[in-house]
Amino acid sequence: MAGEPLLALGEGAAADHAVAPLRLAAPLGALALGFLLIPYVGLALTTDWRAIAPSAGDWQAVWTSVGATLAALALVVAGGTPLAWWLASRKPRLRVLLDALLLLTLLTPPLAMGLMLAIAYGPYSAIGSAAAKFGLELSNTPAAFLLAQIYASAPYYVLAARGAFEAVPAEYQEIARTLGRGPWYSFWHVSLPLARLGLATGLALAWVRALGEFGVALIIAYFPQGIPVRLWVDLQDTGLSAVYPLLWVFFLIGLPLPLALGLWARGRHAA
Amino acid sequence: MRPEPAPSVPLVAEAGAAHAALVVDLRVPQPVALTARFEVRGFTALLGATGAGKSSLLRALAGLLPATGTPFGGLPAHRRPVGYLPQGAGLFPHLSVWRNVAFALDGSRGARHAAALAALERVGLADLADRMPAALSGGQRQLVALLRALARHPSLLLLDEPTAALDPLTAETVAADLIARLRAAGVPALVATHDARLAAMADHVAVLHDGSVVQQGAPAAIFVAPGSPQAAALLGWRNLFAGRLRGPDTLEWPAAGATLRLPGPPAALPGAALSFGVPAGAVRLIPPGPAAGRENRLAGVVSACHVLSDRATLGIAIGTETLFATLPPTNLPGVGDVVGVVVPAEAIRLWSPAPPQDPARNPGRQRGNAGFPHRKASRGHGADAG
Numbered sequence: 001m002a003g004e005p006l007l008a009l010g011e012g013a014a015a016d017h018a019v020a021p022l023r024l025a026a027p028l029g030a031l032a033l034g035f036l037l038i039p040y041v042g043l044a045l046t047t048d049w050r051a052i053a054p055s056a057g058d059w060q061a062v063w064t065s066v067g068a069t070l071a072a073l074a075l076v077v078a079g080g081t082p083l084a085w086w087l088a089s090r091k092p093r094l095r096v097l098l099d100a101l102l103l104l105t106l107l108t109p110p111l112a113m114g115l116m117l118a119i120a121y122g123p124y125s126a127i128g129s130a131a132a133k134f135g136l137e138l139s140n141t142p143a144a145f146l147l148a149q150i151y152a153s154a155p156y157y158v159l160a161a162r163g164a165f166e167a168v169p170a171e172y173q174e175i176a177r178t179l180g181r182g183p184w185y186s187f188w189h190v191s192l193p194l195a196r197l198g199l200a201t202g203l204a205l206a207w208v209r210a211l212g213e214f215g216v217a218l219i220i221a222y223f224p225q226g227i228p229v230r231l232w233v234d235l236q237d238t239g240l241s242a243v244y245p246l247l248w249v250f251f252l253i254g255l256p257l258p259l260a261l262g263l264w265a266r267g268r269h270a271a
Numbered sequence: 272m273r274p275e276p277a278p279s280v281p282l283v284a285e286a287g288a289a290h291a292a293l294v295v296d297l298r299v300p301q302p303v304a305l306t307a308r309f310e311v312r313g314f315t316a317l318l319g320a321t322g323a324g325k326s327s328l329l330r331a332l333a334g335l336l337p338a339t340g341t342p343f344g345g346l347p348a349h350r351r352p353v354g355y356l357p358q359g360a361g362l363f364p365h366l367s368v369w370r371n372v373a374f375a376l377d378g379s380r381g382a383r384h385a386a387a388l389a390a391l392e393r394v395g396l397a398d399l400a401d402r403m404p405a406a407l408s409g410g411q412r413q414l415v416a417l418l419r420a421l422a423r424h425p426s427l428l429l430l431d432e433p434t435a436a437l438d439p440l441t442a443e444t445v446a447a448d449l450i451a452r453l454r455a456a457g458v459p460a461l462v463a464t465h466d467a468r469l470a471a472m473a474d475h476v477a478v479l480h481d482g483s484v485v486q487q488g489a490p491a492a493i494f495v496a497p498g499s500p501q502a503a504a505l506l507g508w509r510n511l512f513a514g515r516l517r518g519p520d521t522l523e524w525p526a527a528g529a530t531l532r533l534p535g536p537p538a539a540l541p542g543a544a545l546s547f548g549v550p551a552g553a554v555r556l557i558p559p560g561p562a563a564g565r566e567n568r569l570a571g572v573v574s575a576c577h578v579l580s581d582r583a584t585l586g587i588a589i590g591t592e593t594l595f596a597t598l599p600p601t602n603l604p605g606v607g608d609v610v611g612v613v614v615p616a617e618a619i620r621l622w623s624p625a626p627p628q629d630p631a632r633n634p635g636r637q638r639g640n641a642g643f644p645h646r647k648a649s650r651g652h653g654a655d656a657g
Contacts, residue, residue, distance in 0.1 A: 171361055177348040178333050178355035179375040180423055189374075193365045 047244045054245040061230035062249055068142065068226060069210045072149035076157050076206050081199070084161030085191070102162075105155040110215025113151055117220045121147060138220075145221035149210040157206035164198020165191060200265035204258035211254050293427060293459055297340040299324070299331045309477040309484040311427065314450050316470035316490075317463045318505050319479035325463035328479065329355070329429045332461070342427075354420025354428045354458070359436050360412040362404035368415055369400040375423045390418045394452070409437045410445040417449070421456055428453065428460040434469055446472060467494075467507040478502045500546040500622050509595045510549040514621075516541045522619070527590035529569050534616045539623050546622040551584065553618035554596035556604070557611040567614045569594075573604050587612055 054062070087098055108116070121138040122128045128138045138144050168191050176186035192199075214228035222229060227250050234242035292310040299305040303324035319325045331338035333355040334348030343351045362371050372387035391397045394414055404412060413433055420428060433449060434442035446469050453460045462469065470476050470490060477487040478498070486498035497503035500511045514531075515523045518541055522531045539545065559570060574593060575586035583600040586593045587610060594612060604610050 171357055172363060174330075174333075174335050174348070175355065175357065175361045175363075176374070177335070178351070178353060179419065180349050181375070182349055190363060194363075 043244070043247065047248070048241065051241075052245050052248065054249055055234075055242075057225075058230060058234070058246045058249070061225050061227050061246065062253065064142075064145070064224045065211055065226035065228075066253060068145050068149055069207065072146050072153060072210045073203065073206055075146075075150055076154045076210075077203065080154050080158045080202075080206075081161060084158045084202075085165050085187070087158070087162045088165035102155060102159060105151075106159060110152060110213065111219065114148065114216040114219025117144075117147060117151060117216065121220070140221060140223045142224055145217060145224055145226060148216040148221045149213050152213040152216050153206035153210035156209050157202040160202025160205055161195070161199050164195035164202065167198065168194040197265045200261040204261045207257050208254065211250075291459075293342060295332065295340075295342065295461075297328065297331055297338050299327055299336060299338040301337065303327050304482050305331075305479075306483045307477075307479065309487045310475065311459050311461050313459055313474035314453055314472070315459070315461050315475040315477060316473035317461055317477050317479055318467065318470045319463070319465065320501075320505060321465055323479045324482065325465075325479055326358075326431050329431050329461065329463050332427070333429055352423075352426040354417075354423060354425035356413070356416045356420060356428070356430045356433060358432045360404075360409075360416035360433075362407075362412055362416055362419070364404055366404075367400070368396070368402050368404065368407070371404065371415055372418045372422060374419055386422070387418075390422065391415075394418065408441075410441060410448070413445060413449060414452075417452065421458065425458060428458050430460060430462040432464055433462060434464070434466060442466070443468065465505070467505065470506070478505060480505070496620065497548070498622075500548060503548045503620070503622075508548050509551055510554070512547055512592060514545050514547050516543045516545060522547065522621075524590075524592075526592045527569065527594075529589065531567050531614060531619060532616045533619060533621070539621075543623060548620045548622070549594070549614055549618055551595040551597045553615055554587075554594060555613040555615070556585070556596060556598065557613055559609045559611045567616055569612050569614065571610060571612055573606050573608045573610055576603055576606055578603075 087102070090098060118139065119125060120127060121131075121144070123132060123137070123139060131138050136143055138147065172190050172194065173183075173186045176190050177183075181189070211226075212228055213226070214232070217226060217229055218232070225233060227246060231243055231246055231250075234246060292312050294308075294310055296308045297305065299307075303322075305324045305328055307328055317325050317328065327336055330336040332343070332351075333353050334343065334346060334351045335355075343353070362368075363374065366374070369384060369387040369391065372390055373383040376383045376386055378386075388397055388400055391400055396411065396414060396418075399407065399411065399415075404415070407415065417428075430449075434446050437445055450472055462473070464470060471494065473490055475487065476490050476493045477484045478493065479485070480499065480501045486493060486502050493502070494506050497506050497508065500508075503511055512524060512526065515525065516539055517523045517530065520533045520535060522533055522545070523529075524531055524547075557568065569589050571587035571589040571594060573585055574588040575584075577584045578600045581600065583598050583603055585596045585598060585603070587596060589612075594614075596612065
């Protein structure tokens with residue numbers, strides 16, 4: 001039939017159109033990735049691999065960072081998940097105000113956040129002096145370090161988690177209710193698992209932000225030194241060469257959790 | 272008014288037994304204002320146009336929308352003895368088939384698994400127990416959702432457009448299968464649909480229009496004698512026109528430039544504007560000729576001709592109107608041919624006034640027939656109209 005070749009040609013042309021952006025995307029993407037990797041290549045090339053051992057102080061910073069970040073993440077998840085769920089289910093009336101508040105915590109520069117924490121929790125503040133009476137100092141202590149990490153990472157987790165909960169169709173919770181399940185059951189068995197991809201993304205973001213936090217910690221928790229502040233101290237005290245070992249350790253401990261979360265969430269998603 | 276049924280006590284015990292009626296009397300303020308009073312008997316179809324509020328009514332019955340009235344008035348959704356199947360079945364996408372079926376069950380994992388497998392076994396879906404919902408066909412999803420709802424032993428099942436997401440051929444099979452299973456389960460079901468074919472399979476039909484149930488009854492009665500032109504349109508009548516009474520048994524059809532004889536005097540005064548309808552299956556074709564003037568014989572031009580399996584639908588232009596006729600697909604005239612048609616007087620159904628502005632607001636029309644039945648109502652044409 002005369003119509004068939006024409007139709008085939010039309011489909012072929014359409015397929016070409018769909019593939020063309022992909023053909024362009026591959027080299028462009030490789031170029032962009034290469035650009036992003038330049039600092040890491042530079043680092044790898046200039047590292048003196050024979051003198052890579054971190055110092056005792058470096059290891060101390062590693063344990064401080066890892067321990068505090070894990071504790072901060074636990075608190076962020078415990079407090080941030082209900083907040084995100086509440087934000088996701090809020091009526092539009094309060095919506096703009098709540099969005100603005102959440103964005104405010106997100107856009108505050110880390111250094112400014114450190115200063116604001118010093119104002120709010122420092123020894124001369126109402127909260128700081130009250131906490132001190134119970135023996136809890138909120139500057140240059142592990143508690144202060146935790147505080148810095150929570151303020152730095154929580155907004156990222158809450159924002160991602162809110163988006164994740166919003167993306168869960170309300171229909172599924174309704175069906176759970178018609179199946180005799182109360183709100184708690186449907187939260188644990190429906191909303192939470194359906195939001196896991198976004199929650200995992202939020203958790204990965206929060207981990208990265210808390211682990212790498214420098215600006216907030218610099219002001220309110222110079223001690224105990226976590227990895228970022230220790231990098232700064234190494235640079236000041238010894239010079240660039242002292243930064244390399246700790247930086248490689250930072251990459252090694254920073255990468256696995258977000259990587260695993262991403263693989264887990266995507267794997268479950270695909271299944 | 273029927274007392275509130277206790278949870279997990281089926282209202283209908285035996286399939287085939289005379290269906291005990293569950294009286295629904297609900298007022299829903301939002302998002303569509305509804306005042307619905309009707310009965311659920313066995314497999315009941317809630318027939319309404321898109322946007323008429325069928326889904327809202329179902330959701331109100333499930334306790335998902337605020338409403339006042341019976342049944343289940345005031346009970347929170349998770350305490351109502353209902354099973355609710357939304358459009359597209361609404362299986363939890365993150366749970367395997369057996370976990371979906373077991374969702375409402377309590378107990379150990381082993382006991383829930385065994386119960387779900389037994390239920391799946393009964394419908395021949397045990398092989399799919401470990402599949403995810405995305406891997407199921409539309410019909411299988413409906414069935415799994417049904418099992419999930421039945422696990423709670425509901426007193427009433429609510430199904431929202433169960434066949435809307437399926438292609439027409441599958442829809443028919445799935446609907447028949449669904450109805451058979453519901454009858455076997457002995458649970459009364461209210462099925463929201465805009466599909467007259469699904470309504471035709473029901474035990475009872477309630478027609479929702481303009482915020483209230485305007486007519487209810489057995490499908491055989493409803494399809495033959497729709498209570499309003501709107502109900503007729505929902506039931507698949509395509510020949511719906513405006514007319515005017517000229518005498519005790521004469522109807523003027525201005526758009527067609529024709530006058531039709533009626534079988535008897537309708538309960539309306541001459542001069543009254545009326546709506547009228549003719550089942551497409553009642554319209555007969557006759558050879559063209561000097562037919563004009565003879566009673567209910569009209570001349571028209573074939574404007575469309577569609578053949579589907581054993582049935583042809585002809586569109587016949589008469590004046591500015593199109594009259595549809597369904598016929599056996601043999602010796603059909605071609606498009607553009609002049610034909611004669613007979614509109615049998617006894618097949619004409621009248622409704623008043625024309626157009627009925629708001630039959631819903633009249634409480635007296637809740638159950639009854641808003642039209643003016645003739646002394647002899649037409650029979651046997653409604654179900655295959657259109």
